[in-house]
Amino acid sequence: MLIVPHIPSDRERYEDNLWVKSKCYRFYVEQRRLHCNFLQIMDLWLLAPCCTECALSNPLTGNAIPDILPQSWECDLLLSVCQSVLGQTQTALRENPDFHYFCKTCGRELRPWVDSQIYVVSYHLEEHYGIPLETPPRKKPAIILREQIIGLYDNRCFGCNSEKERLDIDHILPKAAGGDAAFRNLQPLCRLCGARKGNQLPEEIEVYSTIYFGPYPSDGYEGLFW
Ligand SMILES: [Zn+2]
Ligand SMILES: [Zn+2]
Structure with missing residues (x-):
């Protein structure tokens, strides 16, 4: 039997793209629920391990010293990422001594606690x-x-979390202060919360998501959440 490879149509590609983006938006809203209140703009960073070759060929990290070295990986991980990521890694290693990270770019296995240094x-x-x-x-x-x-906020006001028939789209950084209509600057608020917020200026909160442990999904579906 001849197996014909499936080549996605433009339409399918467009829909896949929307799907990936909607997952991305949902992840963003989840993180915002965890870390921010309605007066805070979230600056969300994802962290991923990267092998030396890929790091040096990327202009953003080129010539930098490695973040995590074999002889001091626990301390390095704590300094360059955070306590919870170090804890997750230690637990994973206890359960499986062969545990490794994967390079975000080339997918190579990385085990800084044994031999390789990683960024x-x-x-x-x-x-x-x-x-x-x-x-x-x-x-x-x-x-x-x-x-x-x-819809992404489940028809709930981000200020008081109540479900309301009528929600307004609030600019977290007010329009008067230069706030634009980018996704990250918009949130649904009920009238009361909108009035409570008024024209107060938001605070910016930097959030670092956990380091990526699994094989990196280039842009595949399942891998978007970790
Ligand atoms: Zn690599
Ligand atoms: Zn409200």
């Missing part, structure tokens, strides 16, 4: 999935974007 690269979730971080000329979100945002 930790950080990047914006939106950048990686091609979602604009800013929309310079536009201050008012399109109607479809407003509906999508309310």
Whole structure:
């Protein structure tokens, strides 16, 4: 039997792309629920391990010293990432002595606790999935974007978490202060919370997501969440 490879049509590719992006948006909203209140803009960074060759051929990390060295990997991991990631790695290693990371770029196995040195690269979730971080000329979100945002927040006000028939799309950094209609600057608020917030300026919160442990999914589906 002849097996014909499936070549996705433009339409399928477009839909896949939307699917990946909607997962990305959901991840963003989840992280925001965990880390922020309605007066905080989240600057979300993803961290991933990277082998020496890939790190040196990437202009962002070229010529840098490795983040994690074999002889001091526990201390390095704590310094370059965070306590919870170190804890996760120690647990994984106890359960499976063969545990390893994978290079984000080439997929090579990395075990800094044995022999290799690795870099930790950080990047914006939106950048990686091609979602604009800013929309310079536009201050008012399109109607479809407003509906999508309310849906992503499960029809709940981000201030008081109550489900409301009527939710307004709030600019976290107010329009008057230069806030634009990029996804990261918009949230649904009920009238009361909107009034409570007024024109207060937000605080920016940097959030580093956990280091990526599994084989890196280039842009595949399952791998988007870790
Ligand atoms: Zn690599
Ligand atoms: Zn509210």
